[in-house]
Amino acid sequence: MNLFQKAKLKMYQVVNDFLVENSEAVNLLPNLPAYHTQLGENIVKLQKAAANESNNWTGLSDYKQETKDALVVAALEVSSRLSSYARQNNRPELLKNTYYTESKLRYISDSDLSSSAEKLYDIAEANLEELATFGITAETQTAYKAKIDAFNKAIPMRRDSITAQVRQTKQTEQLFRDTDGVLKQIDNLIEIVRNSNANLYVGYMDARKVIEVGTESLAVNGKVFDAVSLEAISGVEIELMLLPLNGHAPVQKKSAEKGGFRIKSLQSGMYQVKAGKLGYTEKLLDIVVNSGETTDLTIALTKN
Template sequence: MNILQKVKLTMYMVVKDFLRLNATIVEKLPNYKANATVLDDNILKIQGAAELQAFKKTGIADEKNKLRASLIAQAEDFSLKLVAYAANIRNMILLKEVKYSKSELIRAADADLKNMAQCIYNRAHENIAALAGYDITEGMVTTFLDTINSFNEAIPTVREGATSKKLHTTQLEDLYKETDAALSNIDRIVEIVRLSYPDFYKGYQNSRLVIKRSGGSVALKGVVTDASNHEPLRGVTLIIAPVDGNGAAIVKKTADKGGFMVKSLPEGVYNVTVSKSGYKDQVVTVAITNGELSVLNVEMNKN
């Protein structure tokens, strides 16, 4: 739900309670009950759809994020070792095929990351007999393949979750349109008693006000600190990428006091990869909702 939807829902509930307190005035008015029923029923439906929408934003992506982080770590390890092997045997073709930097792996969309890892795995599998001296074992290669396959299976699951979220978002939009139409009908109906019940009429008009909360133009902000002493960390790199792989990644760095800010982000769920030399990388998930500020504070542990 965005800010406008939230404040409108509050207004719906205020109107419902006001009309219930003044049932003796409104219940006998023509066509009132049918529209009041729509109002009451849709409030419950909106609350239910909003809960499902919020759940889909992060729940499904958590496991895939863990797999992605594991895959990046394994791919980087294999790449470094295979590059050393290729350089030693002077196989420049192999070297180019398996050389991927950590930043390339982190920035890659899900499908591209899977393909990169698959290429590295293929070359490791083909040369396994010669790689014992490079700390690559058959067990490691098997584990690497298992991670690739698990990650590949998780990609469509996240996209299905994004599709489901869109369905709940569409459902919310339809419910708000239907509820607004019912309230517009009630607006016209209460005109019947405008002069005979002036206090009721004034109270009804007040209940229909949508009070907007102040909002800024920032989509995401936060602070990165050292987990051991809680001191702010300057120069931390944050790579913000859509979990579904659609769209370019955004790169930010923390300022002197550890803060960062992103003014504009399309609504959706994002992986935020947090990295700094001397600290363990982290991958966290954040949901962005149009019109709302999301806050992400991260504590980093030293290597």
């Protein structure tokens, strides 16, 4: 729920309280009690939607990050031991395939992290008998594989959560439209007493004001950097495509000198982001954009 929607929900609550406090007068107006009841029910639904949106997204994001952090630490440990084994046995090709820096593992995409971790696991399995003295055993491999599996399980959970969030956002927007329709009916009825009960009319109109908190933020605020050196990359072609892919025109930007880019006024929804530059492997990822909120996006690109 964005800042403007939160401000509108607050206004709905103030209007509802005003109608309760002046129920003797307003209930004399035709059909107003029914509209007042609908307003109260919609407020409860919106409050629940706001709570679910915050709790569900935060919980799954935290879980996914925890499994990622655990896998990065475990993969670095396996990489270190395999690299030591390769150096001791003069196996440069093995060293090339097993040496990873922390920044390399931490900032690559989820799919790349998973495949890199799996590759280290497979190499260790193929050389297991010779790796005991380097601290890699069947037991450590079992524990390492469990971390890989936990992370792989968390990735689709988060993707499903993004889809659910988009669906919830659309339902919430429809609920706001429905509630605005109810208020318009109440507005029309309150207009009846504009002259006969000026105090009631003025009090209602004051309650109907939406007080916005803060200002509307950028839709997307991002930065592109090198996955290994962590240096900013300028001139990266950024393309955002609204999902599902059904003919929408893409939004395109280029990263600036310090790797940053900003995109305003996007339609709410899920977007596929494509980032590419000559000399780097193209990156694809999905994000959710909510109107009135900033979606922070960091993109790590790997050189070819």
